[in-house]
Amino acid sequence: MHISEGVLPGWCLITGWVLTSAGLYVGLKSINGRKIPRTALLSAVFFVASLIHVPIGVTSVHLLLNGLAGALLGWAVFPALFVALLFQALLFQFGGITVLGVNTFNMAFPGVVAYYVVKPLLKKGTTGSLIAAGVLAALIGVFLAATFVSAELMSVGSSFTKTAELAFLAHIPVAAVEMVINSFVFLYLKKSGIPLEV
Amino acid sequence: MEILSVENLRVKLENREVLRRVNFSLKDGEKVFITGPNGAGKTTFLETLMGFVPFEGKISFKGNELKSEDDFSVLRGRMGYVFQNPDDQLFAPTVEEELAFAPLVKGLKREQVKEIVERTLKEFEIEHLREKPTYKLSGGEKRIVSVACVVTMDPEVILLDEPTTGLDRNKWEKLVEFFERTGSSLIIVTHDTKLMKRLGWKRLVMENGELRE
């Protein structure tokens, strides 16, 4: 879920940019050579995949995939999602430029956390551990992002309590779907013999 | 009995008339070739039959006219389509999973799916490729798998877009034997004159968006 322009207070927007700049600094330092086009291409994959309408019950959801992106990219998830969000803002006006810092941090930081948590599971590589990795990446990615979004909305003022609550609840179906999808993606990559850490 | 019939089919893509007034019919179990120069509309014709392209005119499957996306989505389980480029068609992690996709989507039980996959692997003599990732297959193997993964659907009609391109002698022979043997109706778009001579089926020519014998 991307926060729109004009919602958050200035200090929140600026803090977002500061944190994202730090994340970008670490992320960009970690990639060189062949990892530059690789990060870009995977970023495009996450951009495109997040546009899929995945049916759930009578409605459909878009996926965040930040846990999965983090697990595969490590700190490079910062530049990868920054670029994807920049294009969402430019091409569709989803999110925006002043909130780009906040939105990138909301998505990418949980990705980095997911990276450290699931790394040993991916290394182990058994079916069970890959499924566990998929479930954990979804839970960490989605719920940490939801927590950030809700906390930021709360920071606007007391009138935002309901808005923040509803925003958090909207993430629950997304997490449920992503648990299944992430697990199958890890199994897929394993079966294909592609390194799980790219 | 007519399984597929097309009347006055017209397709416009990007303001160009790709198909103009195509009439066509296919009997149950009938097998035909469609040939013709590049860009004549052969692939578009197959895609239109699958319901992937907006069209004017009438397409019927077993006497029922197909109009909406819903009509086509039901039909697609019964009519298979082998892409011109196997790389575009294959998306599962391994050969086995690729073959299992269609029966799983149909909602068949695990054991049934397993049995179908085994039978098809044997039929196309690709048992050794079972667990191989599809991207690691050779060009010819990809082609065989792209046909096999449609066959596991047990379709009544199969549309094939240049299925023999890039096959070695042995795989070519295997595929041709399958074409002869199968009970499904076939529409094969091809330039392979050897194939057409060998099988001797009806030959239709697509030229400038028109189909004639």
Added chain:
Amino acid sequence: MDTATEGEKVETPLNGEGLLSRLDPRVKIVLFLVLAWTVALAGNLLQVFAFLPLALLFYATAYRKTATILKLLLFADFFLLFVVLTQLFLGSPYEGVLIFFKSTVIVLFSLLLLTTSSVFDLLHALHHLKVPNKLLQITFFFYRYLFTVKDQLQLAEKSAKSRGFIPKTSIQTYKTYAYFMGNLLLKSYFKSENVYKALISRGFKGYFPVFRHFELGKLDVIFALFTIIYWGVAVWRFYL
């Protein structure tokens, strides 16, 4: 796998439209940042309304694209709708209205100042504005292959559909989507290897030579002066 459609592009919505598209993107980016941040920091409706005439003036230069602009303003952003509605009915209606106008004005600035330039011109301008080169390289490759990736997803969807796949709420459906993603990741992984090989074999050293350079014209200076004076007056009258 190079498809014939690889050259096709996804472009900015107002690329090449109206007078503002002829201005130097460097100037437009800087002015956009000044205006967007000023409106983002607004604390009351009056401060936002101070910039509405300027936003509408910009809009007038691309009035022929009114339908596109309205669509992007009203329907693109589900989150904004969600915030505004929850504020109107469950929170503070004033906040709801304030956020609606803040967002609308900022998005108008973004549409008219940023998206009237092509993506490539914007990237080029960011290069001149000292955005780190590595980040721009990623952005460039991302954009270059975005359409290819989208195309591949559509082909996989077509392949699944032609084998009877109908999306519904089921594990099988989620597994199929996961396979699409796995497939995209795999193809992109190999694609990126090829891109890299092609680059180093052409002596790529990590920066893109740019053929066309921006030149600050008279029109750019006039536009910048006008906007900055407007901004100064608005800030002086309504912010200080």
